[in-house]
Amino acid sequence: MSLTLLIGDDDKTLDLYSLNLEMYVGCEVLRKKNFQEAIDLLKVLPKLDLIITQKQTDSRETINILETYLLQNKKETPIIIIGEKFQTQIKATFIPQTKEVKPLIKTAATILGVSAQTMVQQIVPDFYPISINYFTCLEKSFCKIFEKVGDDYNILFDIGMLIKHEDVKNRIDLGIENFYVSKDYRLKFVSEVTSAIVEQLGNKNLDTGLRIRSNEATVNLIRDKVGLELEGFNQETVELANAAIESLGTVVDQAPSLKTLLSALINNQSSYLYKHSQLTTFLCFHALDNMEWGTKEQKNKMAFISFFHDIALTRDEFAKIHNEDELSKSHFSKEDKERISKHALLAAKIVKDYPRAPIGADTIIKQHHGSRNGIGFAKYYGDNISPLAIVFIVAEALCDKILENENQDANISSIIEKLHYRFTSEKYSNVLRALDTLKMN
Numbered sequence: 518m519s520l521t522l523l524i525g526d527d528d529k530t531l532d533l534y535s536l537n538l539e540m541y542v543g544c545e546v547l548r549k550k551n552f553q554e555a556i557d558l559l560k561v562l563p564k565l566d567l568i569i570t571q572k573q574t575d576s577r578e579t580i581n582i583l584e585t586y587l588l589q590n591k592k593e594t595p596i597i598i599i600g601e602k603f604q605t606q607i608k609a610t611f612i613p614q615t616k617e618v619k620p621l622i623k624t625a626a627t628i629l630g631v632s633a634q635t636m637v638q639q640i641v642p643d644f645y646p647i648s649i650n651y652f653t654c655l656e657k658s659f660c661k662i663f664e665k666v667g668d669d670y671n672i673l674f675d676i677g678m679l680i681k682h683e684d685v686k687n688r689i690d691l692g693i694e695n696f697y698v699s700k701d702y703r704l705k706f707v708s709e710v711t712s713a714i715v716e717q718l719g720n721k722n723l724d725t726g727l728r729i730r731s732n733e734a735t736v737n738l739i740r741d742k743v744g745l746e747l748e749g750f751n752q753e754t755v756e757l758a759n760a761a762i763e764s765l766g767t768v769v770d771q772a773p774s775l776k777t778l779l780s781a782l783i784n785n786q787s788s789y790l791y792k793h794s795q796l797t798t799f800l801c802f803h804a805l806d807n808m809e810w811g812t813k814e815q816k817n818k819m820a821f822i823s824f825f826h827d828i829a830l831t832r833d834e835f836a837k838i839h840n841e842d843e844l845s846k847s848h849f850s851k852e853d854k855e856r857i858s859k860h861a862l863l864a865a866k867i868v869k870d871y872p873r874a875p876i877g878a879d880t881i882i883k884q885h886h887g888s889r890n891g892i893g894f895a896k897y898y899g900d901n902i903s904p905l906a907i908v909f910i911v912a913e914a915l916c917d918k919i920l921e922n923e924n925q926d927a928n929i930s931s932i933i934e935k936l937h938y939r940f941t942s943e944k945y946s947n948v949l950r951a952l953d954t955l956k957m958n
Contacts, residue, residue, distance in 0.1 A: 519543075520566050521546050521547070521569060521629075523570070524568065524571075525548075525550070525571060535548065538622065552582050553582065555568070556582065568597070569625070588607065599613075599614055644670045644700065645697060645699070645703040647695060647710075649694055650689075653685050655680050655710065655713065660698055661675055714760065718763065718767075719763075726785050732795070735758065736791055739828065762817075762824045765823060768781075768795060778799055782795060783923060788833055792920060795823075797909070798819060798820050800913075800916055801816070803952060804952050805951075807952075808908075808948070822885070823909075826913075827860065828864050829856065835849075841894050862892055877905070898942065900944050911952065914940070915932060926957050927957060929952070937949055
């Protein structure tokens with residue numbers, strides 16, 4: 518087995534690299550946080566097959582010290598450097614900085630002499646994990662679905678068997694993240710389930726409950742894949758997201774009243790994050806319908822923004838933080854607080870890679886808590902942000918208040934009256950007046 522050294526201090530990224538290198542390339546991976554630690558290891562390690570690093574670590578220590586050591590000790594270990602190309606005297610292969618791990622895996626496999634056929638034989642376990650979120654919106658199983666109990670894999674749903682969503686929901690509540698399919702069926706399963714969800718969401722006659730479950734499953738899948746910035750968008754995730762974004766609008770169009778929508782979300786036991794996205798879409802649509810300059814294109818843009826604005830938040834509790842005071846007093850870890858503070862900026866960066874994203878959507882997402890740089894929560898809301906960002910900010914504020922007591926009929930006029938004290942600018946007041954026409958029934 519070949520031996521690879523990873524150098525870096527971004528643990529999440531290195532976790533991703535390590536997992537893929539071990540599974541796809543079949544190499545043993547060692548990790549060091551900086552170049553000096555790497556040199557100390559090289560001094561005692563007789564042979565290393567590959568080094569993977571960036572030009573510098575977050576400690577600002579550059580690769581120059583590693584380059585000097587390798588040249589002085591006449592070591593010719595191949596090196597993959599992730600980032601922009603620069604002049605170097607050592608044997609190095611450069612690959613661009615990207616969220617995708619495929620370029621790294623392909624380059625490492627070439628250097629280590631691992632063929633595609635060998636990788637296929639190495640990587641696929643007999644039971645292949647599939648995110649449990651897929652199963653919240655499927656009616657029947659395409660193949661045998663297994664769950665892992667200890668070291669055993671037991672059949673949970675047989676071919677053609679109805680999928681009991683209550684069983685799936687219970688397992689999600691228990692923290693189970695994956696079900697499993699036979700390795701020989703993994704590609705076909707992912708293809709069929711993607712097509713099934715897209716077809717469901719495109720069906721205008723789809724039952725509202727199933728549509729909501731399909732939408733939420735898609736949001737969760739996209740969050741798992743791209744919300745943590747560990748993977749980029751691919752054909753599957755873009756196809757799913759496009760269908761779900763359109764379907765957010767369909768749910769709004771099919772809901773005869775706000776009360777009907779809230780009842781459907783509650784009856785389907787939707788997560789707070791999903792309820793927040795769906796309800797904000799509803800409120801944005803209503804505001805634009807009651808403003809002179811609202812258009813269909815802008816409503817489509819708002820559905821896109823509602824879908825992605827909290828994509829970097831991983832827990833319902835994170836989305837319930839609305840200001841700096843709540844954030845500072847929360848019990849969350851330092852890392853979680855930083856993610857909450859920067860989630861608008863992170864989401865904006867994520868959607869920049871989305872093919873044919875609505876023009877300006879990333880800016881509105883970045884500004885959706887009133888901060889122009891996407892970090893933190895504004896205490897005072899100014900006019901120096903886009904008009905659509907103002908619509909979204911006000912709609913989201915109303916959404917937050919409605920969801921505080923979701924089981925009771927909200928007094929919309931009373932809530933909006935209080936929001937006028939928070940949003941004093943005329944531009945914000947115009948949006949509040951448009952929303953004040955909304956009734957529960």
